[in-house]
Amino acid sequence: MKNVKDFKIAERIEREGKGCLIVVNKWDTIPNKNQETATYYEQDVREKLRILNWAPIVYSTAIAGHNVEKIIVAASVVEKERSRRLTTSILNQVIQESLAFKAPPRTRGGKRGRVYYCTQAAIRPPTFVFFVNDAKLFPETYRRFMEKQLRSDAGFSGTPIRLLWRSRRKMEKNDGGVNAMKAQLNLTPSDRQVAAAT
Missing domain, CATH: 3.40.50.300 (P-loop containing nucleotide triphosphate hydrolases)
Known part of the structure; x- marks a missing residue:
C-alpha cells in the first residue's frame, strides 16, 4: 500500500x-x-x-x-x-551534439524531423522549446532521448524538465510566431503536457 x-x-x-x-x-x-x-x-x-x-x-x-x-x-x-537558465548558444550546442549522436528516425515515407533551434522559455520547472519542421516526426522515444541528453550534458538534477515541440508550419500560421508561443507557455501544467504532445 x-x-x-x-x-x-x-x-x-x-x-x-x-x-x-x-x-x-x-x-x-x-x-x-x-x-x-x-x-x-x-x-x-x-x-x-x-x-x-x-x-x-x-x-x-x-x-x-x-x-x-x-x-x-x-x-x-x-x-x-x-531556477537555472541555459544560454541559447550552450543549449543549441548540446542539441546539435545530441542530433549528431542520434538523428531523428525516418518515417516510412522517408521524412525525417529537423530541429532548427531550441531555447529555454521558462524556469521552475526548466522548460525548453524545440522549433522543428514537424513535431509529429519526433516520436516519444526520441523526445525521451533528447531529455536524457539534456540532463546528462546540462544537469537539472532534482527537477522535472519540460520539452515543448513547435512545428514551423504551426508557427507560420500563428500571427506573431514567437509571441504566440510565449502566450501558450502561460498554460496550466496539464495544458502544457497536452501542448507538448502536439
Missing part, C-alpha cells in the same frame, strides 16, 4: 513540475553498509519510483541527526537547478 501511495505522490510531483529529493531514512538500521549495499538500495528506490529518476537520493537517520546536513545541501542544489 505504501508503494502505491509513494508512486501517486511521485506522479503528482512530476505532473506539477515540482523539485524533489528522495530521502531514505533509518539508514542506521541497515547492517554491514557499504557501497554495494547503497547501490542495491538505490536500484530498489529507482525501480519503485522510476518516474523520479532525476531526483537525487540522500541516506539519513533523522532521529540521530545523521546526514541531515546533506539533506539541506541537496535541497539547496535542487532549488538552484530549478
